Amino acid sequence: xxxxxxxxxxxxxxxxxxxxxxxxxxxxxxxxxxxxxxxxxxxxxxxxxxxxxxxxxxxxxxxxxxxxxxxxxxxxxxxxxxxxxxxxxxxxxxxxxxxxxxxxxxxxxxxxxxxxxxxxxxxxxxxxxxxxxxxxxxxxxxxxxxxxxxxxxxxxxxxxxxxxxxxxxxxxxxxxxxxxxxxxxxxxxxxxxxxxxxxxxxxxxxxxxxxxxxxxxxxxxxxxxxxxxxxxxxxxxxxxxxx
Amino acid sequence: xxxxxxxxxxxxxxxxxxxxxxxxxxxxxxxxxxxxxxxxxxxxxxxxxxxxxxxxxxxxxxxxxxxxxxxxxxxxxxxxxxxxxxxxxxxxxxxxxxxxxxxxxxxxxxxxxxxxxxxxxxxxxxxxxxxxxxxxxxxxxxxxxxxxxxxxxxxxxxxxxxxxxxxxxxxxxxxxxxxxxxxxxxxxxxxxxxxxxxxxxxxxxxxxxxxxxxxxxxxxxxxxxxxxxxxxxxxxxxxxxxx
Numbered sequence: 297x298x299x300x301x302x303x304x305x306x307x308x309x310x311x312x313x314x315x316x317x318x319x320x321x322x323x324x325x326x327x328x329x330x331x332x333x334x335x336x337x338x339x340x341x342x343x344x345x346x347x348x349x350x351x352x353x354x355x356x357x358x359x360x361x362x363x364x365x366x367x368x369x370x371x372x373x374x375x376x377x378x379x380x381x382x383x384x385x386x387x388x389x390x391x392x393x394x395x396x397x398x399x400x401x402x403x404x405x406x407x408x409x410x411x412x413x414x415x416x417x418x419x420x421x422x423x424x425x426x427x428x429x430x431x432x433x434x435x436x437x438x439x440x441x442x443x444x445x446x447x448x449x450x451x452x453x454x455x456x457x458x459x460x461x462x463x464x465x466x467x468x469x470x471x472x473x474x475x476x477x478x479x480x481x482x483x484x485x486x487x488x489x490x491x492x493x494x495x496x497x498x499x500x501x502x503x504x505x506x507x508x509x510x511x512x513x514x515x516x517x518x519x520x521x522x523x524x525x526x527x528x529x530x531x532x533x534x535x536x537x538x539x
Numbered sequence: 540x541x542x543x544x545x546x547x548x549x550x551x552x553x554x555x556x557x558x559x560x561x562x563x564x565x566x567x568x569x570x571x572x573x574x575x576x577x578x579x580x581x582x583x584x585x586x587x588x589x590x591x592x593x594x595x596x597x598x599x600x601x602x603x604x605x606x607x608x609x610x611x612x613x614x615x616x617x618x619x620x621x622x623x624x625x626x627x628x629x630x631x632x633x634x635x636x637x638x639x640x641x642x643x644x645x646x647x648x649x650x651x652x653x654x655x656x657x658x659x660x661x662x663x664x665x666x667x668x669x670x671x672x673x674x675x676x677x678x679x680x681x682x683x684x685x686x687x688x689x690x691x692x693x694x695x696x697x698x699x700x701x702x703x704x705x706x707x708x709x710x711x712x713x714x715x716x717x718x719x720x721x722x723x724x725x726x727x728x729x730x731x732x733x734x735x736x737x738x739x740x741x742x743x744x745x746x747x748x749x750x751x752x753x754x755x756x757x758x759x760x761x762x763x764x765x766x767x768x769x770x771x772x773x774x775x776x777x778x779x780x781x782x
Contacts, residue, residue, distance in 0.1 A: 460684075494682070
């Protein structure tokens with residue numbers, strides 16, 4: 297297969313226990329801080345106070361346990377102990393200097409508005425509970441990614457977030473009942489979960505109660521069948537407000 | 540803002556000049572190899588020949604310039620000089636051993652079917668030319684991510700890929716005409732591109748010719764206005780097959 301200069305590897309990073317350096321505190325930096333905070337990272341923000349965007353300032357003030365703020369410009373020692381580096385400053389030479397220092401240290405870096413200096417891009421993002429969607433144009437059309445994002449947003453099934461949360465819980469309980477990673481049991485678990493997700497509507501999965509999960513595991517998994525929503529008396533989420 | 544155990548940082552990685560280690564050669568490994576190859580990385584595959592999936596074998600045979608294959612199990616020296624590590628083997632203990640070695644070396648690792656060992660997840664992906672979409676459930680519901688992916692796929696505007704390609708070209712030509720990263724000119728460029736993408740339909744952007752781009756830059760950018768598709772005589776892509 298040929299490579300393609302327009303392709304990236306899209307991944308969802310786990311940032312728990314990671315430490316992210318954000319250089320800059322303006323409008324763009326405030327958006328970066330938002331994404332990184334939601335993902336649970338620790339953050340160091342380095343930016344002179346007079347250039348702080350109100351939202352950046354708000355994040356710094358309201359999240360002192362996870363954001364360390366320095367009222368000054370970047371110094372190379374800021375890179376020590378960091379896992380990711382994001383720069384969003386107006387000085388192109390300073391940005392590129394930071395990017396090349398990161399490269400030397402094998403530290404992944406994103407430089408706002410300078411795709412060639414980036415190890416990774418953010419693209420446009422959607423989040424509905426545990427469902428997250430990244431729309432990337434590989435740095436070619438950020439605004440267009442936003443427009444496409446709005447169309448995609450309308451197509452997301454309602455209750456998709458709840459369905460994912462419920463299916464995730466069922467998967468954990470199944471793993472507790474039939475433990476082990478990989479191998480025969482792993483494959484059987486994967487197939488049973490896949491059959492279930494195919495047979496059920498998203499709205500039905502979203503309204504699965506803990507009691508119904510018990511029956512699903514005891515009467516379904518143990519006998520190697522997938523019970524139907526009707527078997528379990530499940531009401532699709534759209535009609536279940538009064539339950 | 541509170542962190543959320545269900546959130547990741549979604550990013551699009553540039554893998555040009557990166558070296559990825561894939562441990563395992565089965566069904567799951569073949570999918571990983573596909574994603575990584577498309578993104579332009581070099582790959583080392585380590586897996587005993589008797590467990591190779593036909594697609595993995597096909598990749599190895601047809602991409603000898605970018606895939607180095609070793610017919611054996613993993614050894615720690617395989618991690619030397621790598622940027623990413625992906626494991627997809629049935630042996631849970633071996634997987635976790637590799638994951639902890641990666642952690643010690645600060646090498647990002649994904650372990651198939653073992654979310655707690657992963658630095659990042661793949662989720663479900665869509666690709667249409669330069670448009671790439673990642674649907675992540677943060678490891679909670681891979682099958683559900685697939686179902687949601689199919690619904691999203693139907694909602695993507697036709698010609699979105701071409702529109703992104705054309706807008707990317709326009710952006711590069713604008714940067715050549717009005718160079719500089721960040722600052723006043725960067726902001727003006729960003730606003731002009733955003734205004735254009737908002738005023739035009741995706742189908743119109745998709746059919747923008749090089750000549751129309753010239754006029755757009757000379758008669759539009761230079762006078763700080765955004766010309767309309769009508770101004771330039773653009774035919775939306777859906778009706779332009781005979782052009």
